[in-house]
Amino acid sequence: MANEGPNKRVDQPTGTEFVGHEWDGIEELDTPMPRWWVWTFYLTIIFALGYMIAYPAWPMFEKATEGVLGWSSRGQLAEDIDAADQARVSVREALARIPIERLPDDSALMQQAVAGGAAAFRVNCVQCHGSGAAGSQELGYPNLNDDDWLWGGDLRAIEYTLVHGIRQAGDDQTRASQMPPFEGAFDSNQMDALVSHVLSLSGKGQSTPLGAQTFSDNCAACHGSSGEGNRELGAPRLNDAIWLRGSSREAITRQILNPRMGMMPKWEGRLDPVTIKMLAAYVHSLGGGEDFLEVAEDPEAEVDEQP
Secondary structure (H helix, E strand, O other), X not given: OOOOHHHOOEEOOOOEEEEEEXXXXXXXXXXXXXXXHHHHHHHHXXXXXXXXXXXXXXXXXOOEOOOOOOOOHHHHHHHHHHXXXXXXXXXXXXXXXXXHHHHHHOHHXXXXXXXXXXXXXXXXXXXXXXXXXXOEOOOOEXXXXXXXXXXXXXXXXXXXXXXXXXXXXXXXXXXXXXXXXXXXXXXXXXXXXXXXXXXXXXXXXXXXXXXXXXXXXXXXHHHXXXXXXXXOOOEOOOOOOOOOOOOOHHHHHHHHHOXXXXXXXXXXXXXXXXXXXXXXXXXXXXXXXXXXXXXXXXOOOXXXXXX
């Protein structure tokens, strides 16, 4: 009930009238709102009216009012997409111009290439190499995060592998190597000694004269006398702790008797050259990428056509 008329009461300490509301002995005073609050309230009303005139705000049957500025969220989105497309085109043009071995010289462009390569990797490569590029020993997909490279780990070598693939029929420049099956070539003693020697190359077993001789006669031509591998032949390095098909005696025996050799599609013709270049940059960035030594030693030097 309002505190009006002759019954009007005033709070003596503050001089403010009571409004007549009372809850459990607590009464409400008719204290006016602060003036700054009132003016702020009026300003918000003015702002809202101006906003409704300038921007789409008032819903109609088919669409909102357009506003005198002609702005719309759809139009803004289209502008942002156009700007992103233009930026992407500029990056791709720059990537198309620069030789891949000189890409690390432009750190900003390198970062753009790695980001674009990561996106392309998720679409085209994770099916075999996995989302983390860890590969699979069971299926023979190389781990791309380590320092072991069958065909070379600098940017140009990786790009070459992506372009021509591994063991791709119809491409005479494809990466190709072949390990002969040794089924029936060794008796059980030779086989056991050979496996022990292969393990000994990485410090996991004890070699014997028979194993060393068997390796020298049959394997050293491709893998090297100390198991250092041969990138020109695609022969894996055997004297490190990285194994493509597994390091157990059973896995090594199986690989010697009936070697499994993987394939990778050639991406030339499937992906454009810039996307392949970005993929090479991303794979190179995963942890095991190598420097392109010829460029590092002499930036003006011409590089070989064949990595």
